[in-house]
Amino acid sequence: MWTITPSIIENERPVDRFALHYVPQTHWRVWHALWFWAMGIGSGIFCLRQFFGISGSGLFLGMNAIDIVGLVLVAIGGLILILDLGKPFRFLNSLLKPKKAWISRGAISDFAFLGIGVLYVLPGLIPSLPWSDAVFSQADVVSRIFIVLAIFFAFIIMIYPGFVLYYSRNIPFWNSIFTPILFFEYALTSSFGLVGWMVTANGEALPSSFYVVFIATLAITLVSVFVYLFERNSVQNPCIRASINYLLKGKASGWFWFSQIVGSLLPIAMLVVMLTNGIFPASSMMWIGVCTILGSFSFRYSQLLAGLRVSPLV
């Protein structure tokens, strides 16, 4: 019965709501992209420090700088989220439905990560506390419990924005399991970039395994993006096709191609050259960090921009 092909309109006027169109969603834009980005990096760098046993990234008030930056970024992300709510002072209500709603799961994880993370780093400031802020391999039992819990919640923080988008049925472009996977991957790539930058800027060396895993993560992310687009394109849905066109050729294309070229390809090329030469200059690591961090943001923003609303009929 519904045989129509709606057109895309950029700026929806009130009267346009009385005809059928594909319209880019406007509810979640740059602030949401910043929220996803800050939380992804913040939780990611905390995990990477533990996985690679990194301790030489400098101190802030006696506490490890990577942990502090991670906690601050997650806190900033949470603050952006709260300020973007229609009723910011009711933000605690968002903790009420973790059984079904990913926003609820994410909000609980944010608070839990911040609470546990602060407890974990506190011995740097107050050495008399009966646990240490050492990395997992050197930590005592209490610290290890804190680390495992913090990594668990950090993982949820990295994937939950993707699941929030995944369940947005009005935006079929996002309804792919690759959405949370890509959000996780981009959280990791930008975290690798920031950790590499911070450690080398402090004059410390990173294990070579760090660089190998960094390149592998960037390459997997790059491939995943195109598998995701291929998978989305294979779904016979005109709204998804319109979204892909919008992402690759439309208003979101600048942000998308920036994320792929500057955020993934360029760092891969630089890292390969550095690995081949066996030299990892701090200045190059800084540029790789900047590229991956900006790429991570621009990918998320391009995803939000390309979110075209489905027509109620098509």
Added chain:
Amino acid sequence: MENNDKKKKKRWGMVIDLTRCVGCQTCAVGCKIKNNLADGLWWNRVITVGGDQIDTAGGTYEHPVRYSIPLNCQNCENPICVDVCPTGASYQREEDKLVLIDYDKCIGCRACVQACPYGVRIANTEEPRYEHCDVQLGEEGVTPRYQGVVEKCTFCVERIDQGLNPFCIDVCPERARFFGDLNDEDSDVSQLIRENPVETLHPQMGTNPNVYFIPPAKKKTRRTGLDFIR
């Protein structure tokens, strides 16, 4: 609307006869007045299917296409909007599974707006303004409009609770909208669903909407307009 089967829970639903709807927007305006909706907010819209603009035809010169489809909350049996709500502000009422919003719990995260496949939820992002009207509208019992929360059609829950029809049903001049208990086999809506090849919107989403449409040119000819005049 009368239901003799007291044991069975009610399941409110609508049938909208697109062969009768002329796109006059009376239901949309009636809803706006009855619920005191602020400027720019519509819980109920009559969408033109055909051209790119309201009330324009699409198709070809020989075969133009144009019909109207009233669109309000579909009051789904499996509402995605309720699942994604992190606060429980969007909920299904226990007694009749109506999908409603508790404005005192809503935090305005807009996850439900993004989740609804029908695009019928509205985020009230600005302070409600009534520039084109200097008197307070809205029926008694209608909640005031708040900034920062999400709104949608409630099937006129205050009227249903008083045994009345939703306002859009009563004001439709074409008698194109029907309302009743889908669990009552004798109700208008159940009979219409039985006797016509009704369709729902986005059935592939698994939401099981409780709003059914009789598509244009698919209605059985047995019924006439007079059958439904109440």
